[in-house]
Amino acid sequence: MKVRTNIVWAAAAVGSGIFVLLGYFIDYEVILTLRLILMRWSVLLAAVALFLGLFNLLTVHWSKVSEQEKGWPFSALLILAFLVTLIMGLVFGPDNQISLLLFNYIQLPVEASLMALLAVFLAVAGFRLVSRRRDPFSLIFVVVALLVLLGTGPSLGASDSDGYVLLRQMRNWIAQVWASGGARGILLGVALGAGLTGLRVLLAVDRPYGD
Template structure:
């Protein structure tokens, strides 16, 4: 039984992956099978999310009942979780209450994280300048200064067109190229991982 189960898991995973892949090349017959399998995957993913939420709630509930020293954070999390589920369930995902939660809590939290990121970048620049300056240090500092100066008008000079043009070029050419390179790397890694699972050399499902 211990040997049969891993083989069965591998056969199911390889067959499902092959059928979904064939659905892209032969959408006629295999397209229906592909849609069915993807629908099943979405349902399983939804149940996995619910299971993760339940597990998160149970972990923090145990911290509260065991009087953990950080139980205050657990109380805040559970209360926020319950209120969010209730309010979103009442008003819907695009209702006024849901949008109020998003604009009141989610957006300020994301803005705060971006502010922390800016502080970390400034600290990184200071650390770089404290060491022996190299060409990439100077390039990084010059890029940061150009982007900052081109993003907002200066107090006495107002908006400088050439700085805005340079900032736009930096955002549209080098930054976009780097982002696309990262996305291509992620895509290639995903394809490689999928092929390894498809041929059975990698078995994250066990066995």
């Protein structure tokens, strides 16, 4: 019985994937309509999964608050912020001045602060790496991190000085050439991995929908 159930799930997954894939290459009304229906179902399931994830998040943090576990004030703050943001969005809408005020003066500064801390932590980690393992790659990492940080931050002297202009140009060169190339390579790898995973699901090699 279990084998038959797995076969049914595999057939449903493979059939759905094939119809959605064919809808991008074959201009046939039946296939296009079926593809649209399946994609709407997937969007609906994704919304339900998001709702369940939010519900689980609130349940976990509410349990911490009710049991007064370690760090429960942070859980209470998370629940309060979530409820305030949700109510503001539902009542006033996402384009309301109050919602934009919450985003521009609370969420955006918090995200910027986290990114700034991440940059500092990377620099500190680089120095620790050099102190423990001195090789060319560690030195290159630290030098590049310092150049990017100094070129991104404000100038300590005149902003139009030759040294600062050269530093900004080096920072832009690193970000636009080397960093962008690495990011494109990572995205290509992610795309190839996602395509290969989808192909394995279509061929029923991987079955994440059953044991």
